Amino acid sequence: MRFVSLCSFFISCFLLVASLGLFAQDSRPNIVYIMSDDHGYQAVSAYGYGLNKTPNIDRLAKEGALFTRASVTNSLCAPSRAVLLTGKHSFVNGKVDNMQAFDWSQDNFAKLLQSAGYQTAMVGKIHMDGLPQGFDYSAVLPGQGHYYNPDFIIDGERKRIQGYVTDITTDLALAWLDERDSDKPFVLLYHQKAPHREWLPALRHLEKYTSMSFEEPPTLFDDFEGRGTAAKSAEMNLLDHMNWAGDSKIRPELMDELGIEEYMEWDKGAYNNNLGRMTKEQRAAWDAVYDPINEDFKKRYPDMSREDLMHWRYQRYMQDYIGSVASVDEGVGELLDYLEKNGLAENTIVVYTSDQGFYLGENGWFDKRFMYEESLRTPLLIRYPKEIDPGTKIDALVQNLDFAPTLLDYAGVEIPSDIQGKSFRDLASGKTSEWRDAIYYTYYEYPSIHMVKRHYGIRTDRYKLIHFYYDIDEWELYDLEKDPQELKNVYDDPAYADVKREMHKKLENIREKYGDSDENNERYLNLYLEATKKN
Incomplete structure (x- = not known):
């Protein structure tokens, strides 16, 4: 009887633990x-x-x-x-x-x-x-x-x-x-x-x-008037x-x-x-x-x-x-x-x-x-x-x-x-306010509907640097604090020379971080052109 009681006790404990585990999972x-x-x-x-x-x-x-x-x-x-x-x-x-x-x-x-x-x-x-x-x-x-x-x-x-x-x-x-x-x-x-x-x-x-x-x-x-060819x-x-x-x-x-x-x-x-x-x-x-x-x-x-x-x-x-x-x-x-x-x-x-x-x-x-x-x-x-x-x-x-x-x-x-x-x-x-200081963007579907040219770029809290490539080679830089509607490209503005230099450096670093490259761009361009020919 004592053995049966002990068995019953241990089984009850096991079921209790199992039910508590299930409850934790379901929470x-x-x-x-x-x-x-x-x-x-x-x-x-x-x-x-x-x-x-x-x-x-x-x-x-x-x-x-x-x-x-x-x-x-x-x-x-x-x-x-x-x-x-x-x-x-x-x-x-x-x-x-x-x-x-x-x-x-x-x-x-x-x-x-x-x-x-x-x-x-x-x-x-x-x-x-x-x-x-x-x-x-x-x-x-x-x-x-x-x-x-x-x-x-x-x-x-x-x-x-x-x-x-x-x-x-x-x-x-x-x-x-x-x-x-x-x-x-x-x-x-x-x-x-x-x-x-x-x-x-x-x-x-x-x-x-x-x-x-x-x-x-x-x-x-x-x-x-203030933007480039792409827009x-x-x-x-x-x-x-x-x-x-x-x-x-x-x-x-x-x-x-x-x-x-x-x-x-x-x-x-x-x-x-x-x-x-x-x-x-x-x-x-x-x-x-x-x-x-x-x-x-x-x-x-x-x-x-x-x-x-x-x-x-x-x-x-x-x-x-x-x-x-x-x-x-x-x-x-x-x-x-x-x-x-x-x-x-x-x-x-x-x-x-x-x-x-x-x-x-x-x-x-x-x-x-x-x-x-x-x-x-x-x-x-x-x-x-x-x-x-x-x-x-x-x-x-x-x-x-x-x-x-x-x-x-x-x-x-x-x-x-x-x-x-x-x-x-x-x-x-x-719990924290620490976060990344920049984001990375890519776009590939060109030539296609709407004809938005291929580009990639980086955005920080204040600035944005964009590179349009493939059939053009143009850069755009925007000061989002002074120009939130992005109406004026300041890439060639001497007043932004230091900002441009820093943004290029950030862009290189973030592309390396995520593993992007011009070779990627070329590879996906060729795949896209092949797909459009088939269609």
């Missing part, structure tokens, strides 16, 4: 990483630009941290996502542009969390071919995806779902949260397509946002390079009637494809709003000057862009409410960001790609009640390179030595 934080597509920080109201209201995204700033100078390493959709997953620069993970294939067999932070016992899911846009690896569940858009009645690839099987893509992505994410194993910590990558081009808002937002008027940026009619030759102008049908929603037949030619050969095709996916009911609701816009434009167009057209196109652009952001904000609200309702908010890290910045008419532009601020910077807001004080503001130069190590750090998972980013966990909690 690790959950992670919800929200990424929208092309959402400029100017269109998040917490940043104070006054363009729109994003009350749900703003909750993360009020209840957590707002990063004022977060940036990307390569301002392009797929490369940015590859950097997020791997914590490595594009020239290391191999995804330097939208053409090159992404090697899913390489390590990514989701794989490491999965191996450490986390449940993992990816829902929404990833914009990289192949079944996502490192995820117990995936429901992703093929390619760019569609706004209305989109196809999703769910665990490898393609399925069309009726509705609006932002709402569907949110519903799929919440459904997975409901169905997951509640005994395990989770990481959810919740990626929205919006507000990516061609900016089709949800039907419920059409009337409100197409009636709005937006203040124009002071550089809408920029002549680039002057880029094809990103709202009037000259934006599609009339696909982007501004002018009916193709009206374009023909008015003698407006396509800028891109897929202009009318984009319009017909996007609206052709709608049901009769959806299309009727759409036409009820956009037909009067077309009729008004038809009356005004013959007497409109180039300046008038620029004003008109800016408003049309912003109405649809900001209208697309509205549903993203609503989705964030639904998710935050879900966490609150289910008792998950306290122990869940919530990140909101975009895959890069975006031009909202500054310098007369749309799109991204450049190392200039509107493209380089991305919104970043993080809430984690256990460690981050409400209302925290962080000016440090963090990058999307840092997401992988930061999330691994929060989860208590060892950060591999080959990850190039740095955890900003202690920065967010206020």
Whole structure:
């Protein structure tokens, strides 16, 4: 009997220890990483630009941290996502542009969390071919995806779902949260397509946002007098390079009637494809709003000057862009409410960001790609009640390179030595103010749409040095304190000779640190040119 009692005692102790171990594991934080597509920080109201209201995204700033100078390493959709997953620069993970294939067999932070016992899911846009690896569940858009009645690839099987893509992505994410194993910590990558081009808002937002008027940026009619060849030759102008049908929603037949030619050969095709996916009911609701816009434009167009057209196109652009952001904000609200309702908010890290910045008419532009601020910077807001004080503001130069190590750090998972980013966990909690003094940037996709030339560069707290190469050899230096809009290149200004010398030295050092070189540039140029020939 004594032996049996001792056995029972030891078994009870073992079960107690095991249960305590399980409890410790399950106390690790959950992670919800929200990424929208092309959402400029100017269109998040917490940043104070006054363009729109994003009350749900703003909750993360009020209840957590707002990063004022977060940036990307390569301002392009797929490369940015590859950097997020791997914590490595594009020239290391191999995804330097939208053409090159992404090697899913390489390590990514989701794989490491999965191996450490986390449940993992990816829902929404990833914009990289192949079944996502490192995820117990995936429901992703093929390619760019569609706004209305989109196809999703769910665990490898393609399925069309009726509705609006932002709402569907949110519903799929919440459904997975409901169905997951509640005994395990989770990481959810919740990626929205919006507000990516061609900016089709949800039907419920059409009337409100197409009636709005937006203040124009002071550089809408920029002549680039203070910049070099790259800015002057880029094809990103709202009037000259934006599609009339696909982007501004002018009916193709009206374009023909008015003698407006396509800028891109897929202009009318984009319009017909996007609206052709709608049901009769959806299309009727759409036409009820956009037909009067077309009729008004038809009356005004013959007497409109180039300046008038620029004003008109800016408003049309912003109405649809900001209208697309509205549903993203609503989705964030639904998710935050879900966490609150289910008792998950306290122990869940919530990140909101975009895959890069975006031009909202500054310098007369749309799109991204450049190392200039509107493209380089991305919104970043993080809430984690256990460690981050409400209302925290962080000016440090963090990058999307840092997401992988930061999330691994929060989860208590060892950060591999080959990850190039740095955890900003202690920065967010206020435990340290020490951080890097410079960030490194690369861009490779040229010649291509928008014709933004290949370049790399370095940004410090005050200065930015950019080298445009391949078919030109030009340097640009900006004093961001005196010239925050980057309108005057001071590279050849004698007053900045010492700054130029120091920035070149910093650039050499940071390229050596991360393992970049002119040989890398040449290699990826050749791969790109080969890929474009095949396509």
